[in-house]
Amino acid sequence: MGNALLRSIHVHPVKAFRGLAPREAAVEPWGLAGDRRWVLIDDGGKVVTQRQQPRLATAAAELLPGGGVRLSAPGMTPVTVSVPERSLAVPVEIFRDKVEAVPADDAAAHAWCSTYLGADVRLVYMDDPATRRPVDPEYALPGETVSFADGYPLLLTTTASLDALNSLISQGAHAQEGPLPMNRFRPNVVVSDTTAWAEDDWTRVAIGEVSFRVAKTCGRCVVTTTDQDTTERGKEPLFTLGRHRRLGGKLVFGQNLVPESRGTIRVGDPVTVLG
Numbered sequence: 001m002g003n004a005l006l007r008s009i010h011v012h013p014v015k016a017f018r019g020l021a022p023r024e025a026a027v028e029p030w031g032l033a034g035d036r037r038w039v040l041i042d043d044g045g046k047v048v049t050q051r052q053q054p055r056l057a058t059a060a061a062e063l064l065p066g067g068g069v070r071l072s073a074p075g076m077t078p079v080t081v082s083v084p085e086r087s088l089a090v091p092v093e094i095f096r097d098k099v100e101a102v103p104a105d106d107a108a109a110h111a112w113c114s115t116y117l118g119a120d121v122r123l124v125y126m127d128d129p130a131t132r133r134p135v136d137p138e139y140a141l142p143g144e145t146v147s148f149a150d151g152y153p154l155l156l157t158t159t160a161s162l163d164a165l166n167s168l169i170s171q172g173a174h175a176q177e178g179p180l181p182m183n184r185f186r187p188n189v190v191v192s193d194t195t196a197w198a199e200d201d202w203t204r205v206a207i208g209e210v211s212f213r214v215a216k217t218c219g220r221c222v223v224t225t226t227d228q229d230t231t232e233r234g235k236e237p238l239f240t241l242g243r244h245r246r247l248g249g250k251l252v253f254g255q256n257l258v259p260e261s262r263g264t265i266r267v268g269d270p271v272t273v274l275g
Helices: 054-058 107-118 159-170 236-246
Strands: 005-009 024-028 038-042 059-065 069-072 080-081 090-094 097-103 121-125 156-157 189-192 204-205 210-219 250-259 265-266 271-273
Touching: 005 265, 038 090, 038 204, 054 107, 069 107, 080 107, 080 189, 097 156, 121 210, 156 159, 159 236, 159 250, 236 250, 265 271
Parallel strands: 156 189
Antiparallel strands: 005 189, 024 265, 038 121, 059 069, 069 080, 090 097, 097 121, 156 250, 204 210, 204 271, 210 250
């Protein structure tokens, strides 16, 4: 593979909001520290993402010491939200999973999010990621858990595969939509200096001092068609993935990782294939 490197790190404190790009991040068993511990739910307890609300792409969440967040968005006065006191948890439905989370204490946070989206939503926090939500048992080892990420603790993508995908898009029916930036895929870690699609064959990988198990390829959804700056939707990359990257009925790009150890990863770390 040569000298693959960790090109960038991405943390999304609130699921579906704009992410942060720190130079380093602590790896916890359920994902990067601070990643997707907060999420919005509707009045029925279902998680709200860019699938339903593409405007979330232009909302930002800054991670504060202790796990709180500072929310900002165009046309909105920023609001700071502290980690809620341990109190009565509420049921949350995230895809097929039923989990529990603790609502934010601050009514202003719920009002801020509802005003921005024009819909009744609540902001909730995963207080105990070690126990709240198991990883899909079909692809997990006993005891593995995940935050409010779609299904797995981390998502890895590579710059070479994005370049290859953009080349295919440029030859297709919707070439004017490309090239697409990596933020369409909302990864946690981006790896450079590989060959295109090399990650398809990885089963274990080390990033710096931390090792990971590759659980499965990542099936992609309509969020990837959402411009993360304008919130407009197009046909790509799903149109091209459907022609070139279809696996088991899914349109795939990137690999889902589960940490095998704790540690800190840093931009520039070597990335080593272990299996």
